[in-house]
Amino acid sequence: MKTIAVIGAGTMGNGIAHTFAQSGFVVKLIDVSEKSLDKGMATIAANLERMLAKGTITQEDVAKTITNIITYTDIKDGVVGADLVVEAATENVELKLNIFKQLNEACSHNTILATNTSSISITQIGSVVAHPERVIGMHFMNPVPIMKLVEIIRGYNTSDEVTKITMDLSEKLGKVPVEVNDYPGFVANRILMPMLNEAIETLYNKVAGVYEIDTVMKLGMGHPMGPLQLADFIGLDVCLAILNVMYEGFKNPKYAPCPLLVNMVRAGKLGVKSGEGFYDYSESKKAEKISKQFKI
Numbered sequence: 001m002k003t004i005a006v007i008g009a010g011t012m013g014n015g016i017a018h019t020f021a022q023s024g025f026v027v028k029l030i031d032v033s034e035k036s037l038d039k040g041m042a043t044i045a046a047n048l049e050r051m052l053a054k055g056t057i058t059q060e061d062v063a064k065t066i067t068n069i070i071t072y073t074d075i076k077d078g079v080v081g082a083d084l085v086v087e088a089a090t091e092n093v094e095l096k097l098n099i100f101k102q103l104n105e106a107c108s109h110n111t112i113l114a115t116n117t118s119s120i121s122i123t124q125i126g127s128v129v130a131h132p133e134r135v136i137g138m139h140f141m142n143p144v145p146i147m148k149l150v151e152i153i154r155g156y157n158t159s160d161e162v163t164k165i166t167m168d169l170s171e172k173l174g175k176v177p178v179e180v181n182d183y184p185g186f187v188a189n190r191i192l193m194p195m196l197n198e199a200i201e202t203l204y205n206k207v208a209g210v211y212e213i214d215t216v217m218k219l220g221m222g223h224p225m226g227p228l229q230l231a232d233f234i235g236l237d238v239c240l241a242i243l244n245v246m247y248e249g250f251k252n253p254k255y256a257p258c259p260l261l262v263n264m265v266r267a268g269k270l271g272v273k274s275g276e277g278f279y280d281y282s283e284s285k286k287a288e289k290i291s292k293q294f295k296i
């Protein structure tokens with residue numbers, strides 16, 4: 001494996017591109033939006049500079065990582081010659097099915113087609129391509145350059161060979177891959193999202209305030225970040241979408257999103273990315289909070 005195409009240059013896509021490029025792979029970073037590509041490349045450069053300042057990488061590593069990344073706005077141009085495609089576009093079923101239909105046309109039959117989806121069925125995504133045995137979930141965690149886990153999700157048709165290649169590749173990135181099966185929320189979000197939803201429900205029921213709820217979980221349970229702040233970092237719209245997938249997928253009311261979460265998303269309060277969620281992330285405070293939390 002030498003060449004990796006990453007689709008989507010947002011929060012996850014730029015982190016995935018950064019991680020592969022830093023490990024010596026040629027990365028073709030694709031986004032429909034030129035602005036997202038520029039922003040993604042600027043984020044990668046800023047994160048590399050922070051790592052350089054900390055002494056975890058050299059100036060040469062910074063230069064190599066940046067030169068390993070080429071940007072594209074056209075999916076077909078971008079995926080030519082890729083050994084692996086990691087799709088990290090917006091979490092939307094129709095959008096992802098459409099991208100995989102295009103990949104089915106544009107990629108060689110040997111290309112492994114991975115998706116970073118948080119909650120959409122790998123089996124459903126695989127159903128729109130001619131070789132579903134080559135479709136797999138590669139669920140990186142945010143921030144990708146720092147977090148060790150990659151949840152590797154086998155769809156119903158994913159082959160043993162593709163699973164092994166993807167697991168080995170994750171190790172080459174310095175990550176720890178964990179293999180799981182394809183059911184709503186997989187493992188990470190099946191356990192995490194009900195906890196975040198319960199924290200929001202606790203706030204909604206006025207049991208305690210934002211500070212109190214997060215402090216109980218940080219100091220009492222040893223969590224590095226409180227659940228409400230974590231929800232802000234993930235994006236409240238993303239949390240809502242994942243809970244809805246689990247609610248529909250299991251037909252179980254225990255996954256029903258809290259009305260407060262639904263209302264906040266409707267009001268455009270999406271967390272860090274919109275500048276406000278359970279906390280205020282106005283420009284002056286944002287950089288400080290992010291650099292402290294991410295410890296890059």
Ligand SMILES: NC(=O)c1ccc[n+]([C@@H]2O[C@H](COP(=O)([O-])OP(=O)(O)OC[C@H]3O[C@@H](n4cnc5c(N)ncnc54)[C@H](O)[C@@H]3O)[C@@H](O)[C@H]2O)c1
Nearest residue numbers: 008010011012031032033036088089090091117118142234
């Ligand atoms: N945010 C997280 O913490 C997190 C964690 C793990 C997994 N994920 C998953 O990663 C994926 C991306 O999430 P994100 O938070 O990076 O989203 P984001 O909104 O930050 O970025 C999505 C990017 O996809 C681009 N895009 C949309 N349609 C496209 C298309 N047809 N072709 C190419 N690019 C397209 C957008 O322009 C945008 O730049 C989602 O599937 C999400 O569920 C997110």
